[in-house]
Amino acid sequence: xxxxxxxxxxxxRACRAVVVGRKQIDDRPxxxxxxxxxxxxxxxxxxxxxxxxxxxxxxxxxxxDDIWHLLDRPLEENEVDAVLDWPRRFDFxxxxxxxxxxxxxxxxxxxxxTLSSHLGETESTIDIDAxxxxxxQTGAVEDLANAIIWxxxxxxxxxxxxAAAAQLEIRKAPTVRGDIRLIDIQDFDLDPCGGTHVGAxxxxxxxxxxxxxxxxKNLRFTFLAGRRAWRHYRASHQAVNEWxxxxxxxxxxxxxxxxxxxxxxxxxxxxxxRLSQQAAEQQLAGICSDVRKSGVISxxxxxxELEGLRNLAHLACSRQPGTYLFGGQGSRSxxxxxxxxxxxxxxxxxxxxxxxxxxxxGGSGQFLQGSAPLTEQLPACLEEIRRSILHTGANNY
Numbered sequence: 583x584x585x586x587x588x589x590x591x592x593x594x595r596a597c598r599a600v601v602v603g604r605k606q607i608d609d610r611p612x613x614x615x616x617x618x619x620x621x622x623x624x625x626x627x628x629x630x631x632x633x634x635x636x637x638x639x640x641x642x643x644x645x646x647d648d649i650w651h652l653l654d655r656p657l658e659e660n661e662v663d664a665v666l667d668w669p670r671r672f673d674f675x676x677x678x679x680x681x682x683x684x685x686x687x688x689x690x691x692x693x694x695x696t697l698s699s700h701l702g703e704t705e706s707t708i709d710i711d712a713x714x715x716x717x718x719q720t721g722a723v724e725d726l727a728n729a730i731i732w733x734x735x736x737x738x739x740x741x742x743x744x745a746a747a748a749q750l751e752i753r754k755a756p757t758v759r760g761d762i763r764l765i766d767i768q769d770f771d772l773d774p775c776g777g778t779h780v781g782a783x784x785x786x787x788x789x790x791x792x793x794x795x796x797x798x799k800n801l802r803f804t805f806l807a808g809r810r811a812w813r814h815y816r817a818s819h820q821a822v823n824e825w826x827x828x829x830x831x832x833x834x835x836x837x838x839x840x841x842x843x844x845x846x847x848x849x850x851x852x853x854x855x856r857l858s859q860q861a862a863e864q865q866l867a868g869i870c871s872d873v874r875k876s877g878v879i880s881x882x883x884x885x886x887e888l889e890g891l892r893n894l895a896h897l898a899c900s901r902q903p904g905t906y907l908f909g910g911q912g913s914r915s916x917x918x919x920x921x922x923x924x925x926x927x928x929x930x931x932x933x934x935x936x937x938x939x940x941x942x943x944g945g946s947g948q949f950l951q952g953s954a955p956l957t958e959q960l961p962a963c964l965e966e967i968r969r970s971i972l973h974t975g976a977n978n979y
């Protein structure tokens with residue numbers, strides 16, 4: 583059994599230890615120590631990194647009561663100096679304490695229970711037992727969590743037996759037997775936890791919720807704390823400064839300026855589509871003349887969306903019987919294949935085009951449509967399909 587020093591002193595950065603076991607794990611040398619400051623991946627928190635006698639610890643695994651340290655090369659000595667990657671440890675201490683603050687805030691403000699958490703390398707998540715939480719409620723949770731941070735309340739780890747725990751108001755019921763380790767944020771949150779935490783809430787600095795998504799019937803919030811939240815603020819502030827400079831406005835007017843820019847862009851796009859459609863329709867006389875000679879023709883139009891392409895196909899078929907392979911390059915690449923012949927099926931040729939362009943679509947054997955990511959290969963693909971139709975004699979042309 584490994585003595586878990588990280589549960590006694592989360593801020594301890596180094597210690598001496600004795601190797602009591604060795605083996606291979608995932609093709610790496612691994613050692614078992616009599617005691618360790620290294621936290622193993624568990625409880626939603628990732629493992630610590632650092633060194634044992636200057637040999638890098640790349641992973642830490644929990645197996646029963648034993649903690650195995652996976653190394654990047656073999657360790658020969660039986661006594662080691664264990665040194666943590668402290669910036670990584672402190673970062674996870676900030677994230678884990680921030681999780682408790684958010685969980686406690688959801689419970690205190692709205693009676694919402696926390697289901698799980700995950701503390702990742704770059705961002706962390708908290709899953710709650712609620713199907714809907716509005717922006718005002720989310721803001722209230724953030725406000726309360728940060729208020730507790732700025733009050734710099736003590737954070738303590740307590741180890742008590744089940745009988746003593748039963749007399750306390752614990753936010754979440756313990757799931758372990760025997761002695762129970764509790765994290766106590768003074769007069770705010772008391773919760774069973776085996777992870778690492780800061781010594782006072784002020785060390786968290788700041789917590790910010792940056793995203794949400796629905797997970798089945800529940801909600802998952804993504805959050806950042808401490809240095810991560812500061813880096814996010816700095817990057818966001820830089821982006822805002824760049825856009826306010828480009829749009830010659832201040833932060834308060836940035837939203838309105840962006841909406842105006844998008845509206846103008848949308849109007850210009852519609853005008854380009856209208857002019858492109860008009861130009862394409864003007865080409866139909868020549869296209870219909872060519873299809874009268876060959877029976878099959880392929881044409882790619884610039885700045886024509888799928889709806890406009892369908893209109894062109896219907897118009898062409900009404901003006902001149904034949905087989906038309908039309909392509910349009912608007913927001914995506916589009917394909918419409920149509921024929922006035924009832925005795926032929928364009929389906930295999932359409933499927934070939936979609937496969938080559940990486941797109942999807944469908945329709946009847948006489949009229950098919952589909953879209954694909956923008957590709958420069960569209961005109962050449964349609965021309966090759968046209969030649970293939972003529973070569974196979976599918977239409978008796």
